[in-house]
Amino acid sequence: MLCSGAYHWSQRLFHFKRNHAFVSFFRKHFTLPATFNGRHAEAQTLFGIQYNVIPVRWQTLVLIGFAILNLIFMFAGIDAFGYTTAAQTVTQRAMYRRLMALRSGIIAAVLCVPLYLFASRNNILMLISGWDFQTFNVFHRWVGRWMMIHAAVHGIAFSFQYTINGGHSNYVQLIWQDFDIEMGTIAGLIGGIMCLLAFYPLRHYFYETFLLLHVGIAIAFTYMAWYHCVSFGYPEYMYCMVALWCFDYAVRIVRILYSGPFIKAHVKAEGNSIVIRIKPTLHWAPRPGQYAYIYLMRYKFWESHPFSVIENKDGSYIFVAQAQHGMTRYLHNRVSKMPNKEGDISILLEGWYGEQYPIRKYDTVLLIAGGVGITAMACAALDLNKHTRNGQHVILVWVVRGQENLKWAYDQIDQLCATGHVDVRIYARGCESPVKEKHFDPDSTEDDQSENSEYWKGASIDYKERPVIQELIHTTIMEAPTNVAVVACGPSTLADECRQAVVADVKNGNGYVDYFEDVYTWA
Structure with a gap:
């Protein structure tokens, strides 16, 4: 991330004109290309069903490195033979299971912090690294998957240990009698459900349903993980996780209020597209490469969708979107029934997000x-x-x-x-x-x-x-x-x-x- 940030800011502060052989070689083979076969933005398909989008090559390499680090942190340095006091009462194998359970649980708690940070629209690391929201979204998903792997190891190892020590019936009784363990168990189960629901086909074909379930389950997971981790002496990670989430939504509200709440937008259906024209209460001119989120007050007002924008001569903003499904299809159908296929609606505007393209210096x-x-x-x-x-x-x-x-x-x-x-x-x-x-x-x-x-x-x-x-x-x-x-x-x-x-x-x-x-x- 630091290397990417250094390159990102050097792009903006200095004027590169010459092609350096090593830099060009590195960019040609590592930072610019797609991972495989030149396909990155276009989804991979199987029997006509889109099932995955593969990151660009440098992101794939980062994810491989992240996976290696997770395995190292999981297994390195664990020596059951060194714990002679504990080994007097339990077998060496049982001690190893306990150490694995403790370590994986701590790693899962630590990963909750970047998991919530990377999902944030108002992520300070975007400014530092130059990575966009899409990049952090890729990392968010993989941090979440590894967090759930560690949580699964944590739960399975402790479950196995308790079952061996007291039998299956005593283990089940322990879960329902100890509220702290019960919260951790349910958090692990709903976290696994959240990962399953986040697979690409479900996200792509049922995005609005996915998003509603994802946020709802995340709230439940946060509460249960908080209770479990704080009870066992790891509150700092939960404090940080919740603070980041609250900060993100607080800044979102500020952005909406700054643009002026309940803006009247003029919407027109042009072919299979919709054109939205608005004039915010306070003028906040967008820069090239920036975008904003729009909320429809009469259609699932809790949902927002990103739109790139053009600023008009009169200071108004123009957003254009293809009518596909969900919000855009609903809006197109509604406007198409209005006289002349146009009319006014109430919206909320949240923006601007994204960085300006540093293209003024290019010849x-x-x-x-x-x-x-x-x-x-x-x-x-x-x-x-x-x-x-x-x-x-x-x-x-x-x-x-x-x-x-x-x-x-x-x-x-x-x-x-x-x-x-x-x-x-x-x-x-x-x-x-x-x-x-x-x-x-x-x-x-x-x-x-x-x-x-x-x-x-x-x-x-x-x-x-x-x-x-x-x-x-x-x-x-x-x-x-x-x-x-x-x-x-x-x-x-x-x-x-x-x-x-x-x-x-x-x-x-x-x-x-x-x-x-x-x-x-x-x-």
Whole structure:
């Protein structure tokens, strides 16, 4: 984490232009690529069912190291033969079981602290390390799994010991007579249930149900683990665990209040998407790469979903989401029944989260958006347009299906094209009346343009072809005179294509090549 933090802050404080052979080799083979077969954001499937998302390679290596450390801490240094006093009354094997039970229980209690910290949206380690919420979410799951392994060893070892000493009936009687042990036993059982419910297919296909059960079971687990650990003399870990959880929710409430509670949002259904426009009571301008959580007051108000955002000229914020299932599908169906498929609803806004892309210092910036990913990429392009400097080349590529979806970012694209500082390329497939690729001149008349050109004056638009991502990134890197930043936001398949293309050419450019990914794969 310290090494990652040092690299993260050096990126932001210093201007890397040259490609160093060792750094490029290390990034090409360890930090940038997916673990296997180039697939990271896109889920692995079996018989058409998504069952897992594999972390990027450096995360996998960290998890392997974490597993090794857990095994070392579990077994290293335990010597049953050294406890001669205890060995006089119990066998050496029984003493070994007792030591294993004690050690595994302590390790499980210790792991509760990072388990709750890594699940927090307001995690101070994000600022220190530069890791995003998605990365900590991966580590949260694996810390939880190892915590439950230690808890299982703890419970099984003690159960075996008590059964040998007093028999099964006496052991069962002990559990129900000793409230401290009973709480620990139930905590272990519901913790195991929580781990089973957290497997990827359940999280992905039934995310809202999973989240409700996960939080509810976590509250019960916290109470029982607290009672068990405090009773046996380990209160500090429970104090820290609960303090972190309370702090996270307190900061969430502050963020909501700062944005203004019960905001009126104007929502419109555009094709299979929803466009949300809001104007918070207090203006808190988002930076490129940041996102916010939205709560619907009339639909499971306790749930929130992340949205990337564009800031409009009038200070309002625009959020766009595909109507898939859960909250987005409910909202789309509700708005579709309103007059003109639009109306006002009450929401809560919690933000902003995430860090700004450090892309202003790069001489060439390639922004690749897929579908609703234009919100994040348009925000980044507008920021670069506002802080433009001589010699910087900015390219915005947007791949979108359906002509009606071009209206999502009309004002922002129009603003970018008007200045001429950003090279805007749009690939709009699925239109009813496709035309050949054409560069629209901002000075031309409406009669000289197609029926769609009035929306995108100054942009290069193609209604037929999808860009070949590998060729696009390769050409950009090879033609760039110095350093290059590639930023991707969109579907998981697009993100994986971009990552593979950057990895292939990270050592081949004329300068330092960097990659930033804005894809939500938390579920």
